[in-house]
Amino acid sequence: MSAVLAERTVAPNVRPNTSIAIVLLGTGVVGGALLKLLNTPAAASVRLVGAANSRRQQTDPTSLASRSLREQLNHQGDTRDNAGLLAALDASGAAVRVIVDATASAPLASRHAEWLARGYHVVTANKALAGGELTGWRALQAAVAHGGRYGDSATVGAGLPVLSTLRRLRSCGDALLTLEGVFSGSLSWLFNQYDGSRPFSELLREARQLGYTEPDPRSDLSGEDVARKLLIIARNAGFSLGTDEVDVQGLVPEPLRALDTESFLARLEELDAPLAKLHAEAKSRGCVLRFLARLNQRGRARVGLVEVPLSHPAARLYGTDNQFALTTTRYNTQPLVIQGPGAGPEVTAQALLGDVLALA
Ligand SMILES: NC(=O)c1ccc[n+]([C@@H]2O[C@H](COP(=O)([O-])OP(=O)(O)OC[C@H]3O[C@@H](n4cnc5c(N)ncnc54)[C@H](OP(=O)(O)O)[C@@H]3O)[C@@H](O)[C@H]2O)c1
The missing domain is CATH 3.40.50.720 (NAD(P)-binding Rossmann-like Domain)
Known part of the structure; x- marks a missing residue:
């Protein structure tokens, strides 16, 4: 035909x-x-x-x-x-x-x-x-x-169902107190995999080949996309935050930020030593690294790499899962956790x- x-x-x-x-x-x-x-x-x-x-x-x-x-x-x-x-x-x-x-x-x-x-x-x-x-x-x-x-x-x-859940809670008079989670599928995958046995740059190349990162992985590593998602949730919860009110600690070192994509990809190994050090320090304290977005009760918003203990919900993520842990006036002893694949066409x-x- x-x-x-x-x-x-x-x-x-x-x-x-x-x-x-x-x-x-x-x-x-x-x-x-x-x-x-x-x-x-x-x-x-x-x-x-x-x-x-x-x-x-x-x-x-x-x-x-x-x-x-x-x-x-x-x-x-x-x-x-x-x-x-x-x-x-x-x-x-x-x-x-x-x-x-x-x-x-x-x-x-x-x-x-x-x-x-x-x-x-x-x-x-x-x-x-x-x-x-x-x-x-x-x-x-x-x-x-x-x-x-x-x-x-x-x-x-x-x-x-993050924004719909939040709106439903608000319509019932509930209010978001704190928010914490992993809002990026690519960063979730990278740190779920990163156990020190392979250099971070090798994992990053694999994530890029699998289509988990943008063609220029700095779009993911910068944390800016995570910051935008944090702003959207926070604003929908009633926190009128400006873009300059999110403290974003990205993973791209200053000397690599202005390079064209090809030059950046040729220098990925420069990410390895600082991350290996952070990983070893976290491991010595019985913790793992996770790229978290956090909003506290005073409206302070932060995005960046943190150590979390193995008992932390974000330590038990798989693949490219996203996780959103919402503490509200009614969900205040344990957070309401929404988790699942957070990327994909x-x-x-x-x-x-x-x-x-x-x-x-
Ligand atoms: N991919 C995912 O898993 C995922 C998940 C959640 C949300 N998103 C969001 O969904 C959006 C699309 O992502 P994607 O992965 O589909 O990106 P993509 O593959 O790069 O596609 C972007 C599309 O937008 C078109 N475009 C750009 N400027 C335009 C304009 N002024 N008018 C009309 N079309 C325009 C592009 O056209 P050309 O082909 O001509 O460049 C292209 O077709 C992004 O905001 C992304 O953050 C993606």
């Missing part, structure tokens, strides 16, 4: 009786997984009316229905223009019009509040607004107060779809 015929076997995306229309920004790892989910019965009420990567976009129903849409967007489609995508949402006639942001673009995130104010809903895996500057967070809160709905499940723990895309379906 020809490729063209194979594409036509996909159910057309024109479903007049559907009530939710979406445009998808970002057709990378997560956006690609969402496109697959949109072709399953679970998404029968959802109609894709536009999709874009950073360079091109598509609003033609036949192209949108193609299983090779993601690849097509690399060389076909209109030039990027948000107005064209919003026009496609308006023309859909759907009762619920949703912009799904599966990018990490700060310029796009800075439009979320405006889109909400204009009557669109926004569902996002992009942390740049809610985990960015406090002014952006406040603009978002103002837009949400006027009726726009913001689906943010995918921004923390790749959809583990399928679960993240599922969190996006779940937020879209919840809008109907």
Whole structure:
């Protein structure tokens, strides 16, 4: 069968009786997984009316229905223009019009509040607004107060029920007192594996090959992504923290920070000696190293590598698990612990779809 015929076997995306229309920004790892989910019965009420990567976009129903849409967007489609995508949402006639942001673009995130104010809903895996500057967070809160709905499940723990649980507790009058956990799948894997038997650089290269880190692992090692997640949870719990109020102790030594990616990858061994020393010290005290995010009762937020005893919940993590330990006014003798895979395209895309379906 020809490729063209194979594409036509996909159910057309024109479903007049559907009530939710979406445009998808970002057709990378997560956006690609969402496109697959949109072709399953679970998404029968959802109609894709536009999709874009950073360079091109598509609003033609036949192209949108193609299983090779993601690849097509690399060389076909209109030039990027948000107005064209919003026009496609308006023309859909759907009762619920949703912009799904599966990018990490700060310029796009800075439009979320405006889109909400204009009557669109926004569902996002992009942390740049809610985990960015406090002014952006406040603009978002103002837009949400006027009726726009913001689906943010995918921004923390790749959809583990952290933010939804926190909101539910708050709606019952409970309040977050402290928060502690491992919020990065790649850093979780690295320190779950790191027992001193292999140099850290060797593990890091393996994690990169397995796709657990970003192509430039400094994005993970810097702790900035963890800090954004901590800000999102803290702000949702009522702590109006600014980005400068999170003390981030990253793992990239100063001389390696300004290098291009290739040069950094060639010097990974420079991470080994300092981490081996910390590991040996921790081991001598019966502890292990974990890259923790912590928020205390006074709103002090910290991100960095710490020693924890073997009895600590974070000492018993597996693979790329994330862990969120919440102490609240009602969960105050033992924390409420949410744990599980905190990365991965399928679960993240599922969190996006779940937020879209919840809008109907
Ligand atoms: N991967 C995970 O497991 C995971 C888990 C939880 C959350 N997230 C979050 O999900 C988001 C996407 O992650 P990913 O792994 O899918 O990244 P990715 O593979 O790098 O994909 C990013 C996509 O965004 C597109 N893009 C960038 N700027 C754009 C713009 N202005 N307009 C439209 N599209 C634009 C890129 O287009 P080009 O192809 O043209 O560059 C690309 O298609 C990130 O915010 C990430 O932090 C990811």
